[in-house]
Amino acid sequence: MKFFVDTADLNEIKDLAATGMVDGVTTNPSLAAKSGKKFLDLIAEICAVVPGPVSAEVTALDHATMMKEAAVLKKIAKNVTIKVPLTPDGLKTCKALSSEGTMVNVTLCFSANQALLAAKAGASFISPFVGRLDDIGQDGMDLIADICQIYNNYDFKTEVLVASIRHPVHVLQAAKLGAHVGTMPPSTLRALFNHPLTEKGLKAFLDDWAKTGQSII
Ligand code: E4P
Numbered sequence: 001m002k003f004f005v006d007t008a009d010l011n012e013i014k015d016l017a018a019t020g021m022v023d024g025v026t027t028n029p030s031l032a033a034k035s036g037k038k039f040l041d042l043i044a045e046i047c048a049v050v051p052g053p054v055s056a057e058v059t060a061l062d063h064a065t066m067m068k069e070a071a072v073l074k075k076i077a078k079n080v081t082i083k084v085p086l087t088p089d090g091l092k093t094c095k096a097l098s099s100e101g102t103m104v105n106v107t108l109c110f111s112a113n114q115a116l117l118a119a120k121a122g123a124s125f126i127s128p129f130v131g132r133l134d135d136i137g138q139d140g141m142d143l144i145a146d147i148c149q150i151y152n153n154y155d156f157k158t159e160v161l162v163a164s165i166r167h168p169v170h171v172l173q174a175a176k177l178g179a180h181v182g183t184m185p186p187s188t189l190r191a192l193f194n195h196p197l198t199e200k201g202l203k204a205f206l207d208d209w210a211k212t213g214q215s216i217i
Helices: 010-017 029-035 039-049 063-074 088-099 111-118 131-135 140-154 168-175 186-192 196-212
Strands: 004-007 023-024 054-057 082-084 104-109 126-127 157-162 182-183
Touching: 004 157, 004 186, 010 039, 010 088, 010 186, 023 039, 023 182, 029 039, 029 104, 039 054, 039 063, 063 088, 063 182, 082 088, 082 196, 088 104, 088 111, 088 186, 104 111, 104 168, 111 140, 131 140, 140 168, 168 182, 182 186
Parallel strands: 004 023, 004 182, 023 054, 054 082, 082 104, 104 126, 126 157, 157 182
Antiparallel strands: none
16 A cells, blocks of 8 residues: 655655655645645655655646646656546546546545546546545545445556545555555654554563663664
8 A cells, every 4th residue: 555645744745755654745725825835846845855646736627727737737747646626627637638648636536436437537546535524424434445346346547545534544444445545644644653562562672671781783
């Protein structure tokens, strides 16, 4: 399973990339706004840190303008993935860009039928938002299970990028379902490393080691 980090905070991205666990980055207009940086500069800086796919979202609503925005974003770096919303114009843009070999991430997916459309439009990634479904009393992971099954049935190459991940249990559930990618906030990625018994066990080992008075180097 690939891990993407869902942030536009460059310091967080650099810090986590150093762990070797970051396979890509997703941004969205809200995260970009929060960063306070110029969007094109921000994407260029992220692409220089992470060689994997970096999602940059178009902000137009119509196909023609989406294509123009995508042309600008694509020029920033080879690993830019154009993010388009799951709308008729977004999918039209997805089809056009994917036919010319550009990676596309279709975002704001909330149903399996929407995911089916994105796969038919040649998306590289589909982003179902599990946390936002949980927020309205639905089970986001049921959607992931449905999409994985449907993509499997037809051998679609579109990767299931589980988005709106809120906590480590989402990551575990997505991994058990065989989702290709999970994009998560930095705090969730960091939380995956932790277990109280790891900390406790390490402390006990090091306390015992200190008693020997030895050092390895
Ligand atoms: C993914 O690409 C989205 O940016 C993100 O996962 C949305 O997460 P949220 O629902 O926590 O805002």
